Amino acid sequence: MLYETAARAAEILALNVEDLDLEHRRAPVRSKGGAVEWVYWESGTAHLLPRLLRLPDGTSRTHGPLFLSERRPVPARRPTAPDICPHTGRARLGYDRARVLLDTYAGLDLHQLRHSAATHLGDAEIPLQLIMGKTRHKNPRTAMRYVKPGAEAIAKVTEVLAPRRRTH
Template structure:
């Protein structure tokens, strides 16, 4: 889901099941730096401007298996219930199972454990690498800078450019456009 949405891990981990539009393959997320909505007289409200993220077939196939018939609560949950002394927001607890929302640290540790090289902790993938590789692959496929900015919800072009690292094959392919006799010139 991180790869296909090109979203930040915190945004995806904050999504609840009831917010998912499974048929439309989208969900609203509270984006980084989201501004609170305000009333006419300037009194802040508790809700934020939400921005949609979109996914494709891979995530669409896996989400039903992940939520396993649950209809409310966090999409990503831990494997255990909160300890008796732990104070947890009602939004962060699945009402069906009592399991707690997966935190960024827990997600990072799980991903590292399952992708570690030779079983050595700290050598696995990072959650943010999915965002980087998604943007890179979209750029290599020919997505324009404005489209990459819209997909990743970046406000400045220079912030998107640092994620885009074209492969040697992509650079060779674009170089072939300059070949003599190319009808596209």
């Protein structure tokens, strides 16, 4: 989901099940500036979300935190009610624990997924404005680091500068 949405990890970890618009493959997130913006995902996330929401009895979670920690919190460290899943009693997965899990099981950094998504969009010659829209960067200079055209793209654009052949 982090890769397909190109969202900040904290935004995705803050999602609740009831925030998901599964039909349209999107969810509202609160951005760094505090505005509510939409993130969109594709088939990989759409395929995995039902598995993430499934409960042992075959039903699905309908509300509460989307990403959960492995166990229930001990009473001394119990988070506030919005950060506890009403179906399982497990707490919302925190940034630090998500970072450790992703590094341990995939050898990846949480923020690296956002950068990889933006870089792959740049490699695919997606216009800067669309990369900015997807990543929700406000400053073009920040998003420019992802747009590094390769030799093939430069050769292709050079064709525009070639003299036109006369047609009779």
